[in-house]
Amino acid sequence: MKRCTWVEGQPEIYLNYHDNEWGVPVYDDHKLYEMLFLECFQAGLSWLTVLKKRENFRSAFDQFDPTKIQHYNETKVEELLQDPGIIRSRSKINAAINNAAKFIEIQQEHGSFSKYLWGFSDGTVIVNKDDQFTTTTDLSDALSKDLKKRGMKYVGSVTIYAYLQGGGVVNDHELGCFRHPDK
Template sequence: MEIKRCDWVTNDELYIKYHDEEWGKPVYDDETIFEFLVLESFQAGLSWFTILKKRENFRAAFDQFNYKKIANYNPEKLESLMQDAGIVRNKLKILATVNNAQRFMEVQKEFGSFSKYIWGFVNHKTINNKVKSIKDVQATTDISDALAKDLKKRGFKFLGSTVMYAHMQATGMVNDHLTTCFCYNKH
């Protein structure tokens, strides 16, 4: 019997593994949340598959997404990132990653963890959207608008409403698996 997945999943093994094992699964640890924020900020204007294929390169280039290290990157490290063909070499996004690491730690200090802060936007539980067709999936919501606005106010960069909704989907804050997908009730 064939497994039914969300319509956006291609036949690529990397994409299938990401969909089946990660996408939509609730994430509460700050390290993984930060990784997704970095990857999604770099995805702006590109396909998620492009970023997914480069994920291990990003992980190596950005010290395993260690936000404490990233917050203190010096000009030499920034220049080495600009020369790294394994990642997306966008200077503004690289600089935003350093800035966002610094802002991330400020939020941790204020809320005890970034997870408590971000999950507060959905009252600390996944919103099940009961999506029947990929055409019904929204790009933004009132919640992603409010989250992006608050992040911007806090000084974060490249984390607009569309990027934040993608983050909410990826980290299980919303369940946008199609109701026909085998993962819909899995996470």
């Protein structure tokens, strides 16, 4: 089975992510929040690091429930900073709390986060057609700018482009990959 070249030789956890999640359109708000949460923690680190800690994050952060996370207090932050199973960055933990509240505000304004997110691409998956890859696009720039305007943190255009890829708004599987939609 031919995969994207960037995943060749990677551990099984990475192969599973590539094969079953990356580039698959997501419309479920809970899953979209989880993916945004993880992408924000990934900033400056490898995605493999985040994947390896994903289940620990799930346990430490109430199954990625933004309604609970938005209410975390300093005692909870200190508890999280002592958890070796997660990425222990005070600024990223505080951003996760802030972003949970902003995520809920977007849900309330638009009826769902999914409607908000997919509105940026008019509900269409953007498919890689030429194996020319980038780390940002006009779409990631626009979404990043809007999320920042709404008060979210760790949502720069590079992070948001990775989020769009992970959530399937953008399908950047290489042309020869079995997950490319033309296969």
